[in-house]
Amino acid sequence: MKTIHIVDDHLPFAWERAVLACWEQGEAFRTEYDRPGDPPSRDVTCMIHIRKPFNEPRIHRSFPGGLDDLEKYRSEVLYGVHDHWIDPAAGKWEYTYHQRLFEYQVPGAGLFDQIAAAVEKLKAVPHTRRAQAVTWQVWNDMNISDPACLQRLWFRVSEGRLHMNVHFRSNDAYKAAFMNMYAFAELQQAMADAIGVAPGEYIHIADSFHIYGSYFTEFEGFLHMAKNRRPEEKVFDPGLARELFVEGCDQLLREEMPEAKKQLVRQRREKLVGE
Numbered sequence: 001m002k003t004i005h006i007v008d009d010h011l012p013f014a015w016e017r018a019v020l021a022c023w024e025q026g027e028a029f030r031t032e033y034d035r036p037g038d039p040p041s042r043d044v045t046c047m048i049h050i051r052k053p054f055n056e057p058r059i060h061r062s063f064p065g066g067l068d069d070l071e072k073y074r075s076e077v078l079y080g081v082h083d084h085w086i087d088p089a090a091g092k093w094e095y096t097y098h099q100r101l102f103e104y105q106v107p108g109a110g111l112f113d114q115i116a117a118a119v120e121k122l123k124a125v126p127h128t129r130r131a132q133a134v135t136w137q138v139w140n141d142m143n144i145s146d147p148a149c150l151q152r153l154w155f156r157v158s159e160g161r162l163h164m165n166v167h168f169r170s171n172d173a174y175k176a177a178f179m180n181m182y183a184f185a186e187l188q189q190a191m192a193d194a195i196g197v198a199p200g201e202y203i204h205i206a207d208s209f210h211i212y213g214s215y216f217t218e219f220e221g222f223l224h225m226a227k228n229r230r231p232e233e234k235v236f237d238p239g240l241a242r243e244l245f246v247e248g249c250d251q252l253l254r255e256e257m258p259e260a261k262k263q264l265v266r267q268r269r270e271k272l273v274g275e
Helices: 011-025 066-079 099-101 113-122 175-193 213-228 238-253 259-274
Strands: 004-009 027-029 041-050 103-105 110-112 131-133 150-158 163-171 198-211
Touching: 004 011, 011 041, 011 175, 011 213, 041 066, 041 131, 041 163, 041 175, 066 175, 066 213, 066 259, 099 103, 110 238, 113 131, 113 150, 113 175, 150 175, 163 175, 175 198, 198 213, 238 259
Parallel strands: 004 041, 163 198
Antiparallel strands: 027 041, 041 198, 103 110, 131 150, 150 163
């Protein structure tokens, strides 16, 4: 296995550097999702250390998807706006990250809010090494069609700041990692607020950080951008991003979902509009 270690102050540039390092240094691996004729993926084990994840710029223009999609994904992770889509028996979602983190099913003991427990532990013992939240259900996930890629979150408070390590077993470097990193950093901010400290550094660890062979042709556009654009041309202006985040909230509010979830989205929208 090849490994990469990226350190940067800003989230978008850390992500771009990690994707390029995966492309340039990645080892060829077949995957369980390859179609006939697909080239092997490029794959590394990676650690991405973002020292100032909440400093602008925060959003890369070349992550796949729109800013409204990024806002909706944030709401999935923090609020569970699509937890009601979970229904494996009907062929729908088998889980969400929000469900696994906030409503973890403990065999024989019911549901457990791991994030709330971590917050309380860190309030009591800021330097603890025990504050974490896991997603993998070993009795279940080895054999389902779409097992959890996120494995666990680990937290520690140091000098009045909440630091977070995010561990993935498998992470699509180009098509998923930026949205993952952004949303979990937002969770880090929410937890820091609940503890009463500032958010700190963010470390993203993936056992398999990969670029699928099935979209190598599409990926050429990203490579061209990385080579030819100036840094300031690669990122979104915060004001424009905020407008499109509001649109993402509006799209969610037009969906059918539990009223309690809609209220969380409304509060988020009001905060965005007021900034």
